[in-house]
Amino acid sequence: GGTLNLYTWSDSISPDLIKKFEEKTGITVNVDGFNSNEDALTKLQAGSSGYDVVTPSQHFVKIMIEQGLLEDIDAKDMPAFAQVDDKWKNQWWDPTSEYSIPLAYGTAGFTVNRDLYKGPVDSWSVFFTPGAELKGKIADLAAPDEVVGAAELFLGVPFCSEDKAEMKKVYDLLKAQKPDVAAYSSDNIENRIGSGEVAAHFWWDGNSLKTRRDGANIEYAMPKEGLVGWLDSFVVPKGAANVEAAKAFIDFMSEEENATVQYNYYAHSSPVKIDLAKADYTPENAPELFPTVPVTFSQACSPAAQDLVTKVWTDLLK
Amino acid sequence: MSTQHDVRHYPGAGLVTWAFFLWLYAPIAVVIWFSFNENRLVSVWSGFSTKWYAAALENDALLGALRTSLTVAVTATVVATLVALSAAMVLTRHADLKFRRLSETVVNLPLLLPEIVIAVASLILFSQIGFTNGLARLIVAHSAFCTPFAFLPIRARLAGMSADYEEAAQDLYAAPFTAFRRVTFPLILPGVFAGAMLAFVISMDDFITSNMLNTGGTTTLPVYIFSLIKKGTTPELNAISTLLILASLIIATLALAISARAMRRG
Amino acid sequence: MTRGKAVEVFNVTKRFGDYLALDQVSFTIHENEFFTLLGPSGCGKTTLLRMIAGFETPSEGAISLFGTEIATLPPHKRHVNTVFQSYALFPHMTLEQNIAFGLENLGWDKARRQARVAEMLEMVHMTPFARRRPAQLSGGQRQRIALARALAPEPKVLLLDEPLSALDLKLRQAMRDELRELQRMTGITFIFVTHDQDEALDMSDRICVLGKGQIQQIGTPSEIYEEPENRFVADFIGETNFLEAEVIAVEGATARVRTAFGFEITTFQKGLTGPGRATLSLRPEKIGMEDQAAGNLLTGTVSAKNYMGGYTHYTVDTPAGVLRVSRRNAVSQAQSYEIGREVRLGFRDDSARVLAQ
Amino acid sequence: MTRGKAVEVFNVTKRFGDYLALDQVSFTIHENEFFTLLGPSGCGKTTLLRMIAGFETPSEGAISLFGTEIATLPPHKRHVNTVFQSYALFPHMTLEQNIAFGLENLGWDKARRQARVAEMLEMVHMTPFARRRPAQLSGGQRQRIALARALAPEPKVLLLDEPLSALDLKLRQAMRDELRELQRMTGITFIFVTHDQDEALDMSDRICVLGKGQIQQIGTPSEIYEEPENRFVADFIGETNFLEAEVIAVEGATARVRTAFGFEITTFQKGLTGPGRATLSLRPEKIGMEDQAAGNLLTGTVSAKNYMGGYTHYTVDTPAGVLRVSRRNAVSQAQSYEIGREVRLGFRDDSARVLAQ
Amino acid sequence: MRGFRFWGLVPAWGLMVATLMVPLVIVALVSVAERGAYGGFAWAFTLEPYKEILFSEDWDGNLVFDPKYLAIIGRTLALAAATTAICMALALPVAYVIATRTPRMKAALIYLVTLPFWVSMIVRVYAWLIILGNDGVVGRAWAALGGEGTLLFTSGAMLVGMVYSYIPLMVLPVFAAIEKLDPALLEAGADLYASRWTTARRVILPLTWPGLAAGAILVFVPALGTVLEPMLLGGGKQMMMGTLIQSQFGGARNWPFGAAVALVLMAMVVLVLIANARRAMRKEARA
Numbered sequence A: 001g002g003t004l005n006l007y008t009w010s011d012s013i014s015p016d017l018i019k020k021f022e023e024k025t026g027i028t029v030n031v032d033g034f035n036s037n038e039d040a041l042t043k044l045q046a047g048s049s050g051y052d053v054v055t056p057s058q059h060f061v062k063i064m065i066e067q068g069l070l071e072d073i074d075a076k077d078m079p080a081f082a083q084v085d086d087k088w089k090n091q092w093w094d095p096t097s098e099y100s101i102p103l104a105y106g107t108a109g110f111t112v113n114r115d116l117y118k119g120p121v122d123s124w125s126v127f128f129t130p131g132a133e134l135k136g137k138i139a140d141l142a143a144p145d146e147v148v149g150a151a152e153l154f155l156g157v158p159f160c161s162e163d164k165a166e167m168k169k170v171y172d173l174l175k176a177q178k179p180d181v182a183a184y185s186s187d188n189i190e191n192r193i194g195s196g197e198v199a200a201h202f203w204w205d206g207n208s209l210k211t212r213r214d215g216a217n218i219e220y221a222m223p224k225e226g227l228v229g230w231l232d233s234f235v236v237p238k239g240a241a242n243v244e245a246a247k248a249f250i251d252f253m254s255e256e257e258n259a260t261v262q263y264n265y266y267a268h269s270s271p272v273k274i275d276l277a278k279a280d281y282t283p284e285n286a287p288e289l290f291p292t293v294p295v296t297f298s299q300a301c302s303p304a305a306q307d308l309v310t311k312v313w314t315d316l317l318k
Numbered sequence B: 001m002s003t004q005h006d007v008r009h010y011p012g013a014g015l016v017t018w019a020f021f022l023w024l025y026a027p028i029a030v031v032i033w034f035s036f037n038e039n040r041l042v043s044v045w046s047g048f049s050t051k052w053y054a055a056a057l058e059n060d061a062l063l064g065a066l067r068t069s070l071t072v073a074v075t076a077t078v079v080a081t082l083v084a085l086s087a088a089m090v091l092t093r094h095a096d097l098k099f100r101r102l103s104e105t106v107v108n109l110p111l112l113l114p115e116i117v118i119a120v121a122s123l124i125l126f127s128q129i130g131f132t133n134g135l136a137r138l139i140v141a142h143s144a145f146c147t148p149f150a151f152l153p154i155r156a157r158l159a160g161m162s163a164d165y166e167e168a169a170q171d172l173y174a175a176p177f178t179a180f181r182r183v184t185f186p187l188i189l190p191g192v193f194a195g196a197m198l199a200f201v202i203s204m205d206d207f208i209t210s211n212m213l214n215t216g217g218t219t220t221l222p223v224y225i226f227s228l229i230k231k232g233t234t235p236e237l238n239a240i241s242t243l244l245i246l247a248s249l250i251i252a253t254l255a256l257a258i259s260a261r262a263m264r265r266g
Numbered sequence C, D: 001m002t003r004g005k006a007v008e009v010f011n012v013t014k015r016f017g018d019y020l021a022l023d024q025v026s027f028t029i030h031e032n033e034f035f036t037l038l039g040p041s042g043c044g045k046t047t048l049l050r051m052i053a054g055f056e057t058p059s060e061g062a063i064s065l066f067g068t069e070i071a072t073l074p075p076h077k078r079h080v081n082t083v084f085q086s087y088a089l090f091p092h093m094t095l096e097q098n099i100a101f102g103l104e105n106l107g108w109d110k111a112r113r114q115a116r117v118a119e120m121l122e123m124v125h126m127t128p129f130a131r132r133r134p135a136q137l138s139g140g141q142r143q144r145i146a147l148a149r150a151l152a153p154e155p156k157v158l159l160l161d162e163p164l165s166a167l168d169l170k171l172r173q174a175m176r177d178e179l180r181e182l183q184r185m186t187g188i189t190f191i192f193v194t195h196d197q198d199e200a201l202d203m204s205d206r207i208c209v210l211g212k213g214q215i216q217q218i219g220t221p222s223e224i225y226e227e228p229e230n231r232f233v234a235d236f237i238g239e240t241n242f243l244e245a246e247v248i249a250v251e252g253a254t255a256r257v258r259t260a261f262g263f264e265i266t267t268f269q270k271g272l273t274g275p276g277r278a279t280l281s282l283r284p285e286k287i288g289m290e291d292q293a294a295g296n297l298l299t300g301t302v303s304a305k306n307y308m309g310g311y312t313h314y315t316v317d318t319p320a321g322v323l324r325v326s327r328r329n330a331v332s333q334a335q336s337y338e339i340g341r342e343v344r345l346g347f348r349d350d351s352a353r354v355l356a357q
Numbered sequence E: 001m002r003g004f005r006f007w008g009l010v011p012a013w014g015l016m017v018a019t020l021m022v023p024l025v026i027v028a029l030v031s032v033a034e035r036g037a038y039g040g041f042a043w044a045f046t047l048e049p050y051k052e053i054l055f056s057e058d059w060d061g062n063l064v065f066d067p068k069y070l071a072i073i074g075r076t077l078a079l080a081a082a083t084t085a086i087c088m089a090l091a092l093p094v095a096y097v098i099a100t101r102t103p104r105m106k107a108a109l110i111y112l113v114t115l116p117f118w119v120s121m122i123v124r125v126y127a128w129l130i131i132l133g134n135d136g137v138v139g140r141a142w143a144a145l146g147g148e149g150t151l152l153f154t155s156g157a158m159l160v161g162m163v164y165s166y167i168p169l170m171v172l173p174v175f176a177a178i179e180k181l182d183p184a185l186l187e188a189g190a191d192l193y194a195s196r197w198t199t200a201r202r203v204i205l206p207l208t209w210p211g212l213a214a215g216a217i218l219v220f221v222p223a224l225g226t227v228l229e230p231m232l233l234g235g236g237k238q239m240m241m242g243t244l245i246q247s248q249f250g251g252a253r254n255w256p257f258g259a260a261v262a263l264v265l266m267a268m269v270v271l272v273l274i275a276n277a278r279r280a281m282r283k284e285a286r287a
């Protein structure tokens, strides 16, 4: 019995798995979606979020741990932990693996609609300093998180820079791009890019892959400056009502068979063991998941650096 | 009579009115129309289908949100209507009351403040005092902002009802509460009903506050629909909207018909 | 006047904030009396009635009902019922239910209630309408039901606040007779409020004329009309001519006065104590014209003539001032005095009335 | 009757859907006449007035104004103004602005406008109130401003729809004189609508009695009251006693009839062509009582008595049926006949009027 | 009965004090607190959040006047005012036509005006999202007529959505005002030689003003705080005060600043209400 409230990236958990879990345990699962790490953090900060499982990206896991927002679930002792690929264990955001079990990883870049844009997609310059073909047909995400990171890659500014001059360059770049941006939105991206309402959209690898396989004529760019890397993990917010069920769910999701279903549904790379025989995606049919350019993971910035990121974004949007 | 001489007739006004009603209903018609679209992309018509209705009716998350919304709305409606009824009785029947205007303003306060401010304020308060039960948070907040909506029709009805009836009841040996139960209440019932309906709809419709206070497991219908829009819309959303429109129309028609009937009798 | 006292009002004063609505009002109403409160709008009639019913509390003074002081009793505990100006019939109840309402609150058992309701409906000739609702009735029918409802609990005193004012002229006149008849039949004390002098004169045993929050006069209709105690009453009730006069001598209830135009008249007076200036009140119908002129004679010129059907109103310029004279058109081709014609007028000493100025 | 024709109404019929509000109405109103439309509620008075003003169009028939057919003219092009029943003063304008409104629309220049407004305010004695708004006025004052506003543009005909009905009794009577005076002073044709017979009798040069959408009679006040042409008119105007009678002979304008109680009377008739049944109309004030009894004599018993101040109304049971008799209280201690007393009644032949049944 | 005078109001006061007044005081306190780097706030006293509305630290660390938030406030005011004005212009003829129908027709039309109001706001806004989108009816017509770019995500789109959302709040009071209007006044206008349009301008309009003013308040106040239209139809690019506040409690995680903007918004609303109350009082004093 009982209920389990999930707060995950929109449309990220396979509904079949949810149903299966509910049938198996008798637990009712509610799923709410978020579209930015900032939203997830805000929810937890407002206190008593009511959620039992949240799936923030690595740098936000670190912030949440530091802010005391997460429940220590002894992740390293969970069956799920055994399923995790070694390279994702004990990473900087959760050095002793007390709090988090990885769910998916991938990159943030941009996608173009090939019906509308025929040009090359080998550089962030296509996106940040658009030519006539893309002017006014670009969409950014609504939150600074990975967008600022991408701009930093393009400009060669290190992530979490505390140097104002460097961050001003980032600001200037985004500011210059703004007139050509049709929307800053993390919502409904699939429709917006798929239907050609915009021709280029800041987006994630797996989402782009899935939409392409659904028939949209789009292409995920491989900019030579690199992509922004991310890894989302299951964590349990402090004060969660149903910690046991949360852990059961995380374990369930990490079982090889389920992880494979999840992989096929979500279309992002899996940090836990999957049954490759049953996996849908290969480098041939899913180049999105196998980047040919460097991938740099977002960092948890110092307060000073974070302030600068925030300043870039608020100055940009006001 | 020939309209040529009718001083009340203004040429052109009728046309504007027609256009207005067209504009008022066109969007609703469009939503309904595309709910039968077979295509996954809402506004690209590719054939007729009712499959999205099937999907909507099987959507557990939707039903969960509906359950939450109904629980909140029904509870908030009851609370708001009782609070409003009691305040309206005092405010309309005691002209010499101290702080009458102030009290009236206080009851109407939610109407005077932008909802976003109230939502933010409640969010801060609740998080500060550690008020954690999601459903209870919504009920408290909704009760507050629904109160003026329940209050206005009740007060209007009470004000429109001559105090003679209550006096006549007392004159005929009814103690004050008997007078209320047997005379005042039945006579203002249409107002109470209209107020309750309004409160109910306002609560069902609320997005801003619910979105701010929303916690895991207590997603309300509008917040859920918003999340669908965020996620990427399919005609399922249109199907859900159509069902919602139908439900609203039925409720509204019922409410208006009942109060119109009462009005004719009164 | 050997009847018991139904309502006694002692020195009642009522203030609304600074406004003095009633000022030291005292009177006694007897059992089985048809007592009317008459006065211009705003004089405090309704306020007085509401204090007797218990909807207002006197600022000062006392009210007793059959000898029991009731100032602090809430309305639902007073054995007094009211017919409201707007009738205030409960629109959601049938006529039966309206009439039974008071009986239920008094705890009458069902059989007794039903019998009484039937009796009341019978009394006001509304039996066939028992199951209707008030909205389905005409004004006069509502009026009757309001009466039946108020009479059903057998009140000792019935209060009526301008019960006829919502009806149209012809119906209003018909209802006067019905009301009067009902009062005689039931023997209940009626306290009737109106601002219509015709109504008051027509129906009342006694009339209390209220003006400016004070009692101006209490008396039978003919006392009020024929023997007004002051200018206010003489002016408010009916039409009259006021003439300047000088008091020569006062002897009890009569006085000898000299009018500005030379007559010396001895007639009834009120409020005079000795010589000084006074006012003579002379009703238009008490002045005879030409063949009807008798008593003190005057000559004047017709300056206006208003044919009113049953009578003609003349305005006559005389040495005594402009006099209004009314003359009955007792025959079809009644003599008619044209404007400009000189006419003789006359009135008897005792047709005039001396009042303090 | 050598005056010109101000308004002519020819065979005007007005239907609202199936409902026939006016049926073939024709009459002529002369210049400088005070013409009254009198009739019970719903008889079509307002409808007729609105057709003259231009707010309604006749279903059939024609209306002309000083000889010009106006049926197709919109209201703002007719030189006719209206005093509305509710006055319809513009609440957001001062009195000045209300009065100037029509003049502005007619394009009068400012100086002329101001002069006319001042003149009008003067005429209705409202100069000190020029800057007030209608809400700050009493009923009678509003009435005056409505008049001033309607008269300011110098209309050829002034229409007044029950302009006094919103006022209280005393004021209503005072305003009658003012209105009549104003009409004489300005010489404008007044068409006055009322359902109050006293008002109509008191003010009009001629009265048109409307009933059931048709003209019942047109004539001077005394023609209407003394010589009603049918039962409707006799009944509607004033009070009367109707007696059954049998026509023995008709000779032009007179007839000889036998009443049920044995008299044979010769008097004026209307609408009879030969022997048959008829109705005798006999006004209460035309029946003499005791010392005043003369002519045809009857004996009866007083069954009710209503003291009304200026006169007393008696109800007398006689062999001829129940008669209402009114008696003037010409002296203070007027003789009063108590209920149950036997009294002698009498009336002259020519006080009665024979009407078709 | 006497006791009820007091107790009858207790629930209302209790509810409003607990859920509005106390929280507002806390908002005021938060608006002078210090923000945390990752969100939240720390109790302190600083006017930083208010300063931020007018000034910003530029990239060289200097405090400079920055009209960016003022621009948002200005846009919010402008859009709310435009919404109100359009609603007024639309409501007048519509309410007039409705008010002059037969009672049955009147009831039916008023029902039709209120009906969409019962439909979820979010659904109504969504409807415009579909219509104005590139594939939508209007969007396609726009493109076919050679219109540039997309109609969505513009101020115009927000305006359409806002007018659509709030129009019933204008029609109803204007209708009530016109219905109260004595038809004899229109006839009096014509009787005094005024043409229809003169009567409209000089009689109907001034007398409908109270209804328009009431409607203006009902529309303007929620329009100032609107959130859904800028989020969905404005594409998040056209910030308004409502979304600015919301973003400060969301992505931007600057609670004190959000609280300060919320207070500014509230102050604006209170100013409008006071102005309206004073106008009404002057009117009353005159009458």
Ligand SMILES: Nc1ncnc2c1ncn2[C@@H]1O[C@H](COP(=O)(O)OP(=O)(O)OP(=O)(O)O)[C@@H](O)[C@H]1O
Pocket: C016, C019, C021, C039, C040, C041, C042, C043, C044, C045, C046, C047, C048, C195
């Ligand atoms: N509740 C009240 N508050 C203040 N003043 C009041 C109140 N009730 C009555 N008055 C005032 O007291 C005076 C007397 O009022 P009341 O209603 O008794 O008059 P009335 O004689 O019945 O008049 P009408 O014939 O118009 O009904 C009026 O001037 C009225 O304005």
Ligand SMILES: Nc1ncnc2c1ncn2[C@@H]1O[C@H](COP(=O)(O)OP(=O)(O)OP(=O)(O)O)[C@@H](O)[C@H]1O
Pocket: D016, D019, D021, D039, D040, D041, D042, D043, D044, D045, D046, D047, D048, D195
């Ligand atoms: N616009 C209309 N539509 C339908 N019937 C109407 C209309 N105007 C008037 N009537 C009907 O026509 C008849 C005459 O109405 P009118 O207003 O002329 O009467 P009236 O003599 O002025 O009565 P009152 O004395 O009550 O004012 C009434 O029966 C009324 O119901």
Ligand SMILES: NCCCCN
Pocket: A009, A012, A057, A204, A206, A207, A230, A232
């Ligand atoms: N599908 C969402 C990807 C999330 C990236 N952090």
Ligand SMILES: [Mg+2]
Pocket: C045, C046, C047
């Ligand atoms: Mg009164």
Ligand SMILES: [Mg+2]
Pocket: D045, D046, D047
């Ligand atoms: Mg009329």
